[in-house]
Amino acid sequence: MINWNNLDTLNAYKKLLSLKGQVNLSQALSASRVKEYQTPMAAGLAYNYAAKEVNEQILSVLAELSAEQQLIEKYQALLDGEVINTGENRKVLHQLSRGQAGKDVFFQGKNLRDFYAGEQKKIADFAASVHSGKIVGSKGDRFASVVQIGIGGSDLGPRAMYLALEQWAQASGKKKMEARFISNVDPDDAVAVASSVELAKTLFILVSKSGTTQETLANELFVKDLLKKAGLDPSKHMIAVTSETSPLANNPGYLASFYMDDFIGGRYSSCSAVGGAVLSLAFGPETFAAFLDGAHAADKSALESDIRKNPALLDALIGVYERNVLGYPSTAILPYSQALSRFPAHLQQADMESNGKQVNRRGEAVRYATGPVIFGEPGTNGQHSFFQLLHQGTDIVPLQFIGFQESQAGADVVVEGSTSQKKLCANLSAQIVAFACGKQDTNPNKNFPGGRPSSLIWGKKLTPEALGALLAHFENKIMFQGFVWNLNSFDQEGVQLGKVLTKKVLSGDMDPALKAYAEIFGL
Incomplete structure (x- = not known):
């Protein structure tokens, strides 16, 4: 039997409160700790937490917290199709869109595993027809560009994933089409995007689960007007990603319609048709399938009960310790990869929309802090922006670094004895130690207090599989933290x-x- 209890009722939480301040990072960080405090992730990634304020005793109590709050059991219940979204009385099935482990999930007689797989197959077939020239624009032109019209989860995740793989696809010969995104109802957004593509060779994807999203429909009408003025038939240049019950479904105004349902929230929809259509058109269905494989592998690793072998669970528990015991209100996401330039923006929505709650699953007020403020920018730009506050400000902000040994493009240049990629990785390594250890100086302006905790997710190269694993890691981290705090992380x-x-x-x-x-x- 699963019990849904508030954090402050747990014995393990009370133990954690007594362990505050045990770790002095500047003294604890060592070469052996860097090697020991690391766990493998899916798709060849690794999670290193050597620069976090934890030790063996704290990790042991975090394991007790996981067991007492039944985190793995709750995750399994989610995978098995139980109603986890209590606010809207819905299942939570974004893991199912990438082939979740576990039993089939049914709703109103429909096998939802087959439904999601079927939509992926339909998208793959459509993309192949576009790439081969079987499907063309209203004047017979082959499509060279695709533009996604959506907002929130229909934009942030797919846009971040596209940008993350664009350079990889270019270098690998996998890039099929240019992609652009229109999200803001500000007409300047639509004008800027439309002017950057050749309308006769552009396919538009309208994404709205309900088919009534105000900003998205306004942008659709704006684009349709531009198409008509260019002498083009909008119905030959638009597809829809929507629900089967929306006014966009089976609508003759679109070349095709692909479907999602209410069991996949917008911020968790990159692995569904919402991300699948644009990524399959831009990079090919096989690239999207590899992305899903990486996410699926991360989902399987999140079922491991040993927190030292479950990177998403471990990351989540350390985050709870930082938020509720150490009292840190924010977390910075710092990818040292230009490909992940919009990944922090996606995680802002995924995390803050999920766990920015002040009542529990039963609608009762909680008496402890919940989701942190999430922000971030790519390195090294961030170093010349807000790192000043992170190093010497009055607040301690936990940091989550992401880095790769190799660039996606492969092209590089040697400057002053090292390549640009080596300089990037050198900066990343230096920042972790600088934040943790600081620097003593008699000049107060040059004194760095240190004690700023960070983690590092790293791998060889950002590939589709690695990106899928990275996305699923953070989605599962958010889920586990919501379970710890006894929140409904799946409404908004x-x-x-x-x-x-x-x-x-x-x-x-x-x-x-x-x-x-x-x-x-x-x-």
Whole structure:
């Protein structure tokens, strides 16, 4: 039997509180610790936590916390199709879209494993027809570009994944089409994207589960108007990714429709048709399949009960210790890889929309901190931006570094005795030690206190399999932390109020304060 208990009722949590401050990073960090405090991940990646403020005793109690809160059992229940999203009374099945381990999941007589696999096959066949020239634009032109129209999870994840693989695909001869993304309802976004492609050779993907998303439909109409003005038939240049019950389903206004359902939230949808359509068109179905394989391998490793062999679980538990025992309010995601330039933005939504909650699964107020603020930028740019605060500011911000031994492009140049890639990795290595150990100086402006904890996820090269494993690692970390905090990590009521008030502004039904702000913009 699974029990859904608040964190502050657990015996292991009370033990953790007594262990605060046991580890002095500047003294603890050593070569042997760097080698010992590391666990393998899927797809050849590794998770290193040597620069975290944990020791054997703390890790032992974290293992007790995992067992007491039944984290693996809850994950298995999710995989088996139990209703985990209590706020919306839904299953949570994004792992199923990449071939989850475990039994088949049914809903209203439909085998959902077969449904997701079938949509992937339909997308693969469609992409092959586009690449071969069997499907062409309204003037007979072969498609050279694809533009995804979506917002939130329909944009952030797929955009981050596309950018992460674009250089790899170019170097590997796998790039089939250029991809662009329109998300902001600001017309400047759509104009900028549309002007960067040749409309006659461009296929647009409209992504809206409900088929009624305000910003997405506004951008769709904007694009359709541009197509018509260019003498093109929009129905020959658009496909839809939606639910089977939406007005976009089986609509003659689209070349094809591909389906998702309510069991996969937007921020977890990169492995579904939401990410599958654009990634399969841009890089080929086999590349998307490899991406799913990496994610599936990470999902399987997340079932390991030994926290030292389960990187997503270990990362989650250390994060809970930092948030609830050490009191750190933020976490910085720092990929030393330009390919992952939008990965922190995706994780902002994935984490903060999931665990930015103040009530538990039963709607009761919790009395402890929950999800941290997530932010980040790629290195080395971040070093010349906000690292000043991270090194010498009054708040301690835990850091999650990501790095690779090799670049995706393979092209490099030797400058002052080393390549650019070696310089990148040297900077990453230096930052970890600088944050942990600091530097004593008689000049207060040059004194670095150290004691800034970090982890490192690293691998040889960012490939589709590695990217899938990296994505699933963080999705599973977020899930485990939500379980620890006894939250429903799979609804997002916090985004709804603004939508309601926006409709009031546009309809003219406003209270005085709202009207005063609207009048600033002439509404």
